[in-house]
Amino acid sequence: MTILVTGARGNVGSRLLTALATAGRPVRGSARDATTLRLPAGAEAAELDLTDPGPAAADALRGVEAVFLYPVRGPIDGFLEAAAKAGVRYLVLLSSPSAYEAGEFARPIGLVHRAVERAVASSGLQHTVLYPSWLATNAQRDWADQIRTTGRVAMAFGDASVTPIHPDDIAQVAADLLTRDTFRARMQILTGPQPLRLREAVATIGDVLGVELPVDDLTRDQALEREQGRMPRPIVETLLDVAAASIGQTAPVTNTVERITGHPARSFRSWIETHRTDFLPS
Structure with missing residues (x-):
């Protein structure tokens, strides 16, 4: 089972890519410009624009059964359709508490995340939404x-x-969800x-x-x-x-990181x- 990590240049995506590759999992990292990726040993690169996937989506999704989705501005329905067609079975979406918190959900940041969440929900793909707290980064x-x-x-x-939450903890939670189904809830709220x-x-x-x-x-x-x-x-x-x-x-403080990863949040x-x-x- 190959795992596709979108946003593989980011603070969370790059760490997730490394965690999966280190664990020996077949993993592919994507970016709009694949030449900008710094891949760990064993990882593959793919060039992919989530808002304009085109023919590149088929290559990026070849043999993929699970996807880590980094939120982007713009329509992602084409990518999600391609993912379903390619046989993707499960998706982890990195979202934000701004999608539901008072004073945020109806403002620009919240609206972007809610749009991505709606698209994922409409895709029919099994998925879990991650809501990390204030990033240490x-x-x-x-x-x-x-x-x-x-x-x-x-x-x-x-x-x-x-x-504050350590990005390594977000990556480790995502890695767990992508590789086993124990904690595949509709959402997981993560904090430091x-x-x-x-x-x-x-x-x-x-x-x-x-x-x-x-x-x-x-x-x-x-x-x-x-x-x-x-x-x-x-x-x-x-x-x-x-x-x-x-x-x-x-x-707020949750124990989700420890519950899923087995170690206290950093x-x-x-x-x-x-x-x-x-x-x-x-």
């Missing part, structure tokens, strides 16, 4: 440049509550082991680096201006509003320790 995306260049972090709503306020997450990075990282509190408008050009404004507005709404609350600190150099001045 967000710290790198949002703060690494600031920390490297200024030794500080400027943010709005530093008291927002999140439960401990809720943190955003400013506590920054302090954790500082502790690992051995320095103090001051947090400069921004207003919502200041944060919008700062993020101009980095992300579309409606996306930034949604993220800021979600952060503001979480202040005074405790982000801490945010463990991800920072592994990626410590990403936050150091170059």
